[in-house]
Amino acid sequence: MLPPARPIGELWRCDRDLIKSRLQTRRFATILPARFLAVVSGEHPEGIEMAAAHKAQSAAKPGGVAELDASPPELLGFFRDMLLIRRFEERAGQMYGMGLIGGFCHLYIGQEAVVVGMQAALKEGDTIITSYRDHGHMLACGMDPKGVMAELTGRRTGYSHGKGGSMHMFSREKNFFGGHGIVGAQVPIGTGLGFAHRYRDNGLISVTYLGDGAINQGQVYESFNMAALWKLPVVYVIENNRYGMGTSIDRASARTDLFHRGMAHGIPGEQVDGMNVLAVHEAGLAAAEHARSGQGPLILEMMTYRYRGHSMSDPAKYRTRDEVDRMRTEHDPIDHARRLLSEGGTGEASLKAIDAEVRARVAEAAQFAQDSPEPDPAELWTDVLVDA
Amino acid sequence: MATEVLMPALSPTMTEGKIARWLKSEGEKVRAGDVLAEIETDKATMEVEAVDEGVLARIVIAEGTDHVAVNTPIAVIAANGEDPVPAPGPNGREPAAAAAAPQARAPQPSAAPTPPAAAHAAPAAEPEYTGATRTITVREALRDAIAEEMRRDETVFLLGEEVGEYQGAYKVSQGLLEEFGARRVIDTPITEQGFAGLGVGAGFAGLRPIVEFMTFNFAMQAIDQIVNSASKTRYMSGGQMGCPIVFRGPNGIAARVAAQHSQCYASWYAHCPGLKVVAPYTGADHKGLLKSAIRDPNPVVFLEHELVYGESFAVPDDPDFVVPIGKARIARPGTQVTVTAFSRMVKLALQAAEELEKAGISAEIIDLRSLRPFDIETVIASVKKTNRIVAVEEGWPFAGIGAEIAAMVMEQCFDWLDAPLKRVAGKDVPLPYAANLEHLAVPQVEDIVAAAREVAYR
Numbered sequence: 001m002l003p004p005a006r007p008i009g010e011l012w013r014c015d016r017d018l019i020k021s022r023l024q025t026r027r028f029a030t031i032l033p034a035r036f037l038a039v040v041s042g043e044h045p046e047g048i049e050m051a052a053a054h055k056a057q058s059a060a061k062p063g064g065v066a067e068l069d070a071s072p073p074e075l076l077g078f079f080r081d082m083l084l085i086r087r088f089e090e091r092a093g094q095m096y097g098m099g100l101i102g103g104f105c106h107l108y109i110g111q112e113a114v115v116v117g118m119q120a121a122l123k124e125g126d127t128i129i130t131s132y133r134d135h136g137h138m139l140a141c142g143m144d145p146k147g148v149m150a151e152l153t154g155r156r157t158g159y160s161h162g163k164g165g166s167m168h169m170f171s172r173e174k175n176f177f178g179g180h181g182i183v184g185a186q187v188p189i190g191t192g193l194g195f196a197h198r199y200r201d202n203g204l205i206s207v208t209y210l211g212d213g214a215i216n217q218g219q220v221y222e223s224f225n226m227a228a229l230w231k232l233p234v235v236y237v238i239e240n241n242r243y244g245m246g247t248s249i250d251r252a253s254a255r256t257d258l259f260h261r262g263m264a265h266g267i268p269g270e271q272v273d274g275m276n277v278l279a280v281h282e283a284g285l286a287a288a289e290h291a292r293s294g295q296g297p298l299i300l301e302m303m304t305y306r307y308r309g310h311s312m313s314d315p316a317k318y319r320t321r322d323e324v325d326r327m328r329t330e331h332d333p334i335d336h337a338r339r340l341l342s343e344g345g346t347g348e349a350s351l352k353a354i355d356a357e358v359r360a361r362v363a364e365a366a367q368f369a370q371d372s373p374e375p376d377p378a379e380l381w382t383d384v385l386v387d388a
Numbered sequence: 389m390a391t392e393v394l395m396p397a398l399s400p401t402m403t404e405g406k407i408a409r410w411l412k413s414e415g416e417k418v419r420a421g422d423v424l425a426e427i428e429t430d431k432a433t434m435e436v437e438a439v440d441e442g443v444l445a446r447i448v449i450a451e452g453t454d455h456v457a458v459n460t461p462i463a464v465i466a467a468n469g470e471d472p473v474p475a476p477g478p479n480g481r482e483p484a485a486a487a488a489a490p491q492a493r494a495p496q497p498s499a500a501p502t503p504p505a506a507a508h509a510a511p512a513a514e515p516e517y518t519g520a521t522r523t524i525t526v527r528e529a530l531r532d533a534i535a536e537e538m539r540r541d542e543t544v545f546l547l548g549e550e551v552g553e554y555q556g557a558y559k560v561s562q563g564l565l566e567e568f569g570a571r572r573v574i575d576t577p578i579t580e581q582g583f584a585g586l587g588v589g590a591g592f593a594g595l596r597p598i599v600e601f602m603t604f605n606f607a608m609q610a611i612d613q614i615v616n617s618a619s620k621t622r623y624m625s626g627g628q629m630g631c632p633i634v635f636r637g638p639n640g641i642a643a644r645v646a647a648q649h650s651q652c653y654a655s656w657y658a659h660c661p662g663l664k665v666v667a668p669y670t671g672a673d674h675k676g677l678l679k680s681a682i683r684d685p686n687p688v689v690f691l692e693h694e695l696v697y698g699e700s701f702a703v704p705d706d707p708d709f710v711v712p713i714g715k716a717r718i719a720r721p722g723t724q725v726t727v728t729a730f731s732r733m734v735k736l737a738l739q740a741a742e743e744l745e746k747a748g749i750s751a752e753i754i755d756l757r758s759l760r761p762f763d764i765e766t767v768i769a770s771v772k773k774t775n776r777i778v779a780v781e782e783g784w785p786f787a788g789i790g791a792e793i794a795a796m797v798m799e800q801c802f803d804w805l806d807a808p809l810k811r812v813a814g815k816d817v818p819l820p821y822a823a824n825l826e827h828l829a830v831p832q833v834e835d836i837v838a839a840a841r842e843v844a845y846r
Contacts, residue, residue, distance in 0.1 A: 090421055090437050097396020097436075098459065109421075127593065161626035168624035177592050177629065182616050188582050189617055192589020199545070199571070199595060206589075222582025229577070309434065313399040316433035359420070359440075381503045383627035384661050388684045388713065 071344025074120060078277045079337040080354050081119075082112035085136045086334055087362045088145055089308075092135065092152055096312050100370060101152045104181075105166045108136035110307040113333035114239055115140035117280025118207060118300075121288050125202070129177040129190040130209035132167035133239075133306075137209065141174040145361055149369035157372040161379055183244075184210065184217030187236070191223040194234035194297070205233040205291040213244025215258050221265075224297070228265040231296035235287045236262070238301045239274065245310045246318040259301035267297050274302030275331045278340075305331070391440060392461040393424060395449070398432045405429045406454040407462060412444045417468075424463060427456075442467045510763040511712040514676065519709070521672075521702040529671040529703045530560050530636075530692065533678035534598060536707045538568055541596060544682055545572040547587055548600030548637075557602045558638060558697055584610030584635065588617045591631035596682060601637035604653045604691065610635075611656075618687040619662030634681045636690035639667065640731060640782045641830055643695065647818035652783030654730065655792070657689040658759040664713050665760040667691040669734035671701030673757055676711030684713065693732045716763040718770075722752035725840045726770040728793060729780040730756040733831060737780055740836035747837075749844055759789060767793065768801050775806040776843040780836055785813035807843040812836050 089107045096105050108115075111133075119128075119140040130137045138148050143159065151158025151169050159169040167181040177193060180186040190208025197204045214220060215238055227234045238258050242249050249256045259269030268290075272283040280302065287298045305327045309316055338351060395405065408426040412418055418438040425436045445466035449456055456462065524532070538544045545568075550557045552565040552575040565573040576583040580601065587597035601607040607614065614635055622630040641650040657665045664686055668674045674692070681688035719734055720741050729737040734755045741751040752770050756763070771777050777797060779790035790811035797809055815829040 086421060087439075090439055093437065094396065094439055097398075097434075098394060099397055099400065102400050129589070159626065160624055160628070163626055164624040168621075170621070170625040170629045172628050177589070178621070178625070180617070182612055185585065185612060185617055188585020188613065189589035189592065191582070192586035192591070193593050194589075195586055196590045196593030196595050199590070219581045219585060222577075222579040223586070225577055225579065226582055226586060309432070312434065313432040314434070315431065355420075377501045378504075380500055383623045383625075385664070385686045386622065386627070386630060388680065388686070 071340050071346070072278070074281075075278065075337060075341060075344070076346065076350075076354070078113075078116050078120065078281070079334065079341060079351075080358065081116040081140060082277060082334050082337060083354065083358045084145065084361060085112045085116070085139050087358050088139060088149070088365065089135060091362050091366050092149065093308065093312070095149075095153065095366060095369070101166070102154065103165055104132065105152070105312050106133040106135075106310065107308040107312075108133055108306070110327065110332075111239060111241060111274065111302075111304045112136060113277035113280050113337075114237070114274045114302045114304055115209075117277040118237060118284040120281050121284030122207065123204065123288075123292075125175060125204045126288070127175045127177055127190075127193040127197070127204065127206045128209070129180070129186045129193060129206070131183065131186050131211060131214060132179070132181050133211070134167065134169065134179050138169055138171070138174075138176055138179075141171065141176045143169070143171050143174050143176060145365035146368040149365040150372045153369040153372070154374065155369060155372035156375040156379070157368065161383075162375040163379065163383065184214040184219050186210065187214065187217070187220045187223045190236075191227050191232060191234055194227060194232035194291075195230070197233050198230065203292060205235060205288055207235050207237060207288075209237045209239060211244065212238060212240040212242065212249050212258060213247075213252070215261055216244075216253060220261075224262050224265045224267055227297040228262070228267050231294060233291040233294070234297040235284075235291050236267075236297060236299045238299060239304055240301050241304045241306045243306070243310065243318065246315065248318065257301070259299055262297070262299045267299055269299035269301060271301045271303060274304030275327075275333045275336065277333055277337055390445060390464050390466045391442075393436060393438075393463040393465060395456050395458050395460045395462050396427065396434065396436060397458045398427070398429055398434050402429055402458060404455045404457050407449050407451055407456060408433065409451045410447055414444055414447055416444050418442060418444055418465065425451075436462075438465060440465060440467070510716075510761065510765050511714050513715050513717070514711050517672070517704045517706075517709060520705045522705050523700050524671060524703050525698055525700050526671050526674050526692075527558065527560050527562075527697040529675040529701070530678055531562055531564065532703070533675045533682070534561070535564060535567060537679055537682040538564070538572060540707070541682075543594065544596045544598065545574065545590075546598045546600060547574045547576055547583055549576055549578055549602050551575060551600050556600075558694060560692075560697070561600070580606050580609035581613060584613040585617060587633055587635075588613055588631055591618070591633040591687070592621070592629055594632075596632045596634075598634045598636060598682060601635065603642075603649060603694070604637055604639040605649050605651055607635065607637065607653070614657070614663070614687070614689065615660050619660050622686070623662060630685055631687050632685045633687045634678070634684075634690050635687070636678070636681075637692060638694040638697070639691035640693050641695070641814075641819060641826075644821060644823065644826060646821040650819040652691075652731075652781065652814065653689075654691060654759050654781065654783055655788045657691075658762070658789065658792070660760075662687070663760060664688040664758070665691065666713055666758050667693075667731040668711075668757050669696065669719075669729075669731055669755055671699070671703040672709075673711055673717070673755070675703050676709055677713060677757065679710045680713050683710070688713070691731060696732050696735075699735075711757070714758045714761040714763060716766040717755045717757055718752065718766070719755040720751070720753040722750040722774065724750045724774055724776065725844050726752050726754060726767065726774045726777040727780060727836065727840060728754045728756055728767060728777065728790075730759065730789070731782065733780045733782055736831065736833050737836055739833045740840065743833065743837045744840055747841070747846070749840060749846060751840055756789075762792075762796075764796050764800065767797070771797060771801050772804045775804055776840075777805070778810045778812060778836065778839045778843060780812040780831060780839075782814050782831060784816055785811055786816060788813055807845065810839040810843050812839045 194206035273279040446464040551561040587599040
């Protein structure tokens with residue numbers, strides 16, 4: 001007899017308590033039977049319907065999700081970082097429209113809470129790798145918006161000197177390892193970064209981001225297996241924004257909850273409200289602690305949403321406008337943080353000042369990206385190989 | 389200050405589109421990020437968002453208008469507290485095609501600059517080795533190279549199927565687990581794409597992985613990681629990030645293992661900028677080139693050959709002995725016909741040279757050793773001497789290494805040729821299992837002799 005199905009948000013809250021207690025004893029369950037049964041039984045009334053996000057909005061209320069501190073001191077910084085990504089991406093979209101940015105350009109608008117919350121959970125030296133929807137990750141890592149925007153416009157001052165573009169930027173200094181254009185290919189590489197941490201026994205972890213589209217690639221499971229086999233310090237962050245290009249998750253995945261995809265390898269997983277930066281941050285802290293303590297990899301499934309198309313050219317026929325509007329008005333991660341800050345006593349003037357500061361940084365980046373010269377033609381031949 | 393909202397392009401090729409609908413009306417307040425309008429082409433739909441805060445002062449192009457040129461002003465946003473801008477025309481609309489602003493693109497250079505000279509120049513050949521040698525098999529030479537480099541550099545490790553406890557599927561890694569332990573000699577699951585990618589990540593992080601493929605046939609599972617991840621990242625990162633990794637294992641035919649386990653990948657990998665590709669024959673070259681490959685900061689594809697593993701050669705004993713990547717070797721000097729070969733085909737070419745000598749033809753055998761970078765200078769110098777050339781390879785002829793040599797020789801020393809280049813290659817079929825058919829499919833000594841006689845007109 002299966003237990004009655006419950007909405008994800010509620011289940012998730014239960015898990016969080018469990019994970020907290022497990023953390024204290026330094027032991028994660030691989031999976032929670034009740035939730036697992038609910039998933040396999042198909043009795044998932046809200047399915048992937050963002051139930052977690054619904055709950056997340058009540059985080060400030062008593063008894064709300066995970067009983068997070070409604071307005072911790074770091075929230076203002078989270079708000080600023082998310083806003084920077086949002087404004088940067090809007091400007092990138094606009095510059096694409098003006099023909100200043102070419103090729104593929106995948107915007108991160110809507111998903112900001114994921115990278116900002118995760119980044120705040122990391123230590124100096126932890127490595128980050130992701131796929132091609134990567135602008136948000138780079139900004140969250142602390143890479144300079146000017147260098148990122150200049151790469152988008154293909155200029156010599158860009159992070160890759162104009163040779164990588166939107167999908168291929170890197171920063172040794174910030175431990176950002178790209179920026180990869182082949183769906184899923186960054187997962188073994190991120191696992192290798194974790195391998196290197198383990199090899200050096202340096203106490204650092206690899207945060208490997210992938211999307212709900214990549215999760216069905218074979219190499220992801222090859223990586224999960226090795227990471228679990230060798231107890232590599234990797235946190236796999238699945239950014240489940242519900243659509244792999246134009247295919248919704250329920251049309252692509254036999255089972256649409258993704259946090260349990262490591263179950264066959266004994267990798268614990270947790271579903272997180274990816275529209276709530278505090279929930280992400282807390283889950284990130286727990287996950288990083290788990291990976292860092294030598295217990296092997298862990299999966300965080302971030303329930304998130306992208307407001308914009310897959311890339312700039314997107315038919316937008318695969319989902320309703322109502323769905324997008326609903327997410328935007330009811331679950332926006334930045335509005336959420338702004339509201340918490342207001343309720344926590346942050347004055348409108350402070351928020352406006354942040355707004356102005358962010359806008360100025362983005363304007364400066366955009367100007368820099370347009371004023372910078374294109375790469376020298378001689379750059380065509382450089383950086384193919386280095387001298388042995 | 390009022391700002392104009394321009395008709396955006398959804399793709400680099402879009403020139404015009406349709407304003408499907410306005411989501412804000414004139415006079416309405418807008419915040420940055422608010423969706424103003426939805427635009428459409430025959431392929432795609434996109435939302436136009438406000439970048440600044442203010443008031444939607446004027447809608448210039450009405451909802452439903454089609455054929456609106458990219459960069460046409462479609463609306464005006466006034467800053468808060470500012471007077472809305474008055475409409476310019478009687479109907480508040482401008483003709484759609486009027487204001488296509490020039491695209492902010494720099495002119496394209498008319499021709500790519502030529503590569504710097506350094507990209508062409510082959511390194512100097514290694515100095516003649518005069519130290520102590522030991523006669524060992526190629527398999528032992530490879531093992532010694534790995535062991536010496538692992539002793540020399542703590543970041544070097546070996547990763548692959550059966551490299552540890554089994555001692556190597558072809559016994560190349562014999563004894564390494566005992567000396568270096570399981571931390572540095574790592575048995576992987578059968579998961580080529582996964583462990584190749586894991587190696588690439590470890591390389592990005594500054595380790596020096598040696599990834600062994602049980603055979604290169606299985607590396608096809610991992611070729612995306614080798615080409616897309618390992619070879620291109622240095623370029624794509626503007627030089628910030630590289631991958632010092634060696635992908636090695638037996639390549640080419642074995643004996644009676646049929647089509648899926650018998651294939652030469654030399655031209656596949658040699659095609660790719662950002663990779664180095666070597667395919668040695670002698671024991672000394674196996675050892676010296678593998679040591680160079682492990683020390684190299686770039687990804688190196690190291691092609692071995694199962695039928696060569698057991699051959700014995702005098703191999704330098706000195707741990708400092710290395711062979712530079714990118715330099716061919718004259719395996720046998722001659723004057724009348726040049727024969728290029730690599731890997732196991734060098735052995736057949738040398739046997740053919742013996743036969744040719746009996747017939748009074750002096751063949752110069754060039755062991756290419758490196759396929760990328762390719763030492764064309766040595767080949768050209770030889771052709772200028774012999775005026776004839778045969779290119780031998782075990783792989784298929786179409787778009788093969790021989791085809792590339794033919795092109796380069798044509799481009800660089802056409803006037804020195806007394807006969808067209810002749811290719812000797814594997815037959816253009818999947819490799820058959822039957823002994824007689826397999827023999828027919830693979831280049832034999834007599835094929836090389838016949839080709840040399842043909843170009844020598846003798």
